[in-house]
Amino acid sequence: MNQLETGILYIVPTPIGNLLDITYRALEILKNVDLIAAENIRHTNILLQNFNIKNHLILMNKDNEKKQSDNLIQKLKRGEKIALVSNAGTPIINDPGNILIQKCYFFNIKIIPLPGPCAAITALSASGINNNRFCYEGFLPSKKKTRCNLLFSLKEETRTMIFYESKYRILQSIEDIIEQIGKNRHIVIAREITKKWESIYGANAILILEWLKQDKYRYKGEMVIIVEGFKKSKKNNLSKKILDTFLILRNFLSLKQSVLITSKIHQISKNNLYQHVIKKKCDKTI
Structure with missing residues (x-):
């Protein structure tokens, strides 16, 4: 199939908190595509209404991703232009859409990604921790055993590590980081990035835990955890x-x-x- 005969899938990042972070290009595409595939229609409608954009939205979330991807591919093959958006930030990262991307490549359908907001990268840029080499691990597992096994496997990871965590498990996760990675490892907690109550705080793991426990509002909202990578000791510490x-x-x-x-x-x-x-x-x- 000639790629020029098909439609285009646009991957459109949306603000992670502050609506002013939307780009002119993203607004133009959301306004002019044939339809918008949204992870949450109500949430996306708030964004569109704020910028006086009217367009047709269809739901594509983790529950219907496979079926909806087939539906969208048919529309793309007919030449339609579709914008893919998530709840917030850059689509696909921890969000539905990868199945659709793979199908686009299979059918030689053009994909155009736009640059834009990403909580992990935004938090990393302000962390003060080495950012030349880093690994993104997404959300920490909800089950303690699985979470501890993952953290232990990363104990000697030399790259800076980035995790997402919810307010419900942040204290337990920091306790597990102390147990599995070390109490002196430097950590930065970036909370509610770009939003009104944004806060960024860094210290060793023990002090981070104490700081969080001092005020319950310090672990409200969505959080990015940035953990300093393992540093090899220059001296022989084998007593x-x-x-x-x-x-x-x-x-x-x-x-x-x-x-x-x-x-x-x-x-x-x-x-x-x-x-x-x-x-x-x-x-x-x-």
Whole structure:
């Protein structure tokens, strides 16, 4: 199929709080497309009414994404122009729409993405934490065990980490970060970005938790958690106590299990301990 014979799907970011953050280009597209596929029609209507835009909206959320994507593809193949919007921010990121994007590529339908608001990037820019290398992890899992497993797997991630969290679990998540990543890791909490009650606060994990508990309004609304990446120690922090623990465990367990358990007990890098053991070649005579 010749791409010029099909319609166009526009990916249109919308404000994450402050309606003035909409771009002229986004307004022009929302006004002139044949229809708007919205994650929440009521929410999008508020935006459109604010700028006196009248257009046809159809619902596409996580519940009907697959079926609605097929419907939209048929419209695009007939040459219609469609704007895809989410509740707020840049569509697709933690929002429905990826199925539609994939189908557009399959049918060679043109996609035009617009630049615009994104809570994760906006918060990162003001965090003061190294932003040359970062990873976005989205919302932390709601179940404690799954959340802790994820955080533990990221303990030695050297890139800055970005998470989303709700007001209902923020205290538990910070407690889990302290337990799994470390109490001294620097964290920034960015709350209600671009909105009236916006606040950005940074400190080590313990102080962040204390700060949140001092005032319940500090964890109201939507939050971005930015966690400093792991920094390798320049000095050998493998004390005699740590090595003694490893040797005791090694009498009963495999090398891998002994290293893992020792690192958890003493809150140290398992890689450092493993490399030390390998360097000594004989782990039972450290």
